Amino acid sequence: STPALAITHISADRMIDVETGKVIEAPVVTVDGNRITAVTANGEVPEGAIRLPGTTLVPGLMDMHVHLTGDAHTHGYRRLAVSSVRSALTGAKNARISLDKGFTTMRNLGAGGYADVALRDAINDGDIPGPRLFVSGPSIGITGGHCDNNLLPVEYDAVGGGVADGPWAVRAKVRENLKYGADLIKLCATGGVMSKGTEPGAQQLALEEMQAAVTEAHNRGTTVAAHAHGTAGIKAAIRAGVDSVEHASFLDKEAIRLAKKHGTVLSMDIYVTEYILSEGEKAGILPESLEKERRVGGKQRESFRYAVEEGVKMVFGSDAAVYPHGQNARQFSRMVTFGMTPLQALQASTINAAELLGKQEDLGSIRVGKLADLVAVSGNPLEDISVMENVQFVMKDGKVFKNTLKNF
Ligand code: ARG
Structure with missing residues (x-):
């Protein structure tokens, strides 16, 4: 009725x-x-x-990069003790917290066991309060890459849910994620800060693998977000046709030119560095991640300023979960410090995000x-x-x- x-x-x-x-x-x-x-x-x-x-x-505010099913107190090895089922309940808590801070729409980019799909559905069914969610399921990336689980030795057989090597294996993963309810696809184009044994500057998924993912996703009417810090990985992701580049830490002139040419949107989490460097050690973040953050954070802020000056399309993406949910909006003032007008920062978190989602008629x-x-x-x-x-x-x-x- x-x-x-x-x-x-x-x-x-x-x-x-x-x-x-x-x-x-x-x-x-x-x-x-x-x-x-x-x-x-x-x-x-x-x-x-x-x-x-x-x-x-x-x-209503829109954050295009969160992990509601993760918390800022389960970093590093602490994460291994949290099941996907448990993380879905963590997501219920964080969905409410985020909505209370004005975020009515979010992209959840990466969750094990499809905990994000369950969370989205529970919100849409009216069981729990939360933002409108667009979710990716497990992030797709290479063996040993940023989106694998590299914390344990071989005898534990720990493999990330989105691990795929080779274009056809990547296509199969895209199909699997869509089968189990993902709205969009998250790729790991380079190493990262928080993962063990990966280098943010190094490309991971090959161009051919990302092209396969993009073709498969676009054929199915959905979009692709690529985690990429390093310049080569950013460019490969853009050339492959991804819809958004996440982090985008090491931008150069050509990367900016390519992003403009392809209409690629950048989602740059420029607040989180402050949290990692001040609270990270207490939160269980690996020492190697703290070391990597010292090399990435400042450069990312310079890249942000450069991208704003050059007029690249940007959305608001926070990577909340690395830092506590509910503090997302702290990033607004940093976006202004590093070059945006207040209006541009608001547009990044509203109209630009709606366009990226293809929901500009509604949101x-x-x-x-x-x-x-x-x-x-x-x-x-x-x-x-x-x-x-x-x-x-x-x-x-x-x-x-x-x-x-x-x-x-
Ligand atoms: N999830 C990202 C990674 O592990 C977080 C990067 C945070 N640092 C930053 N400066 N944005 O790579």
């Missing part, structure tokens, strides 16, 4: 139209069921409206006809982007999940 449609009005001090950068004063947003049906400025506030004085309305801005995913922050993020850390109101799909200003 269809639930009865309920009309809700929401009023705030101002609203940011992320598509144009315009600020709408004293907006009233009308929501009918789960869709936005009207947006007015300086109008009468209808009786019964949800009043959010002192706040700015922005579209990414507060426009008539779109789904009612709305967030209110106290203050004005165009003046001080760090207010994105102070979310007072969250509506997802027309339902209010948080309202700290209820008494007005």
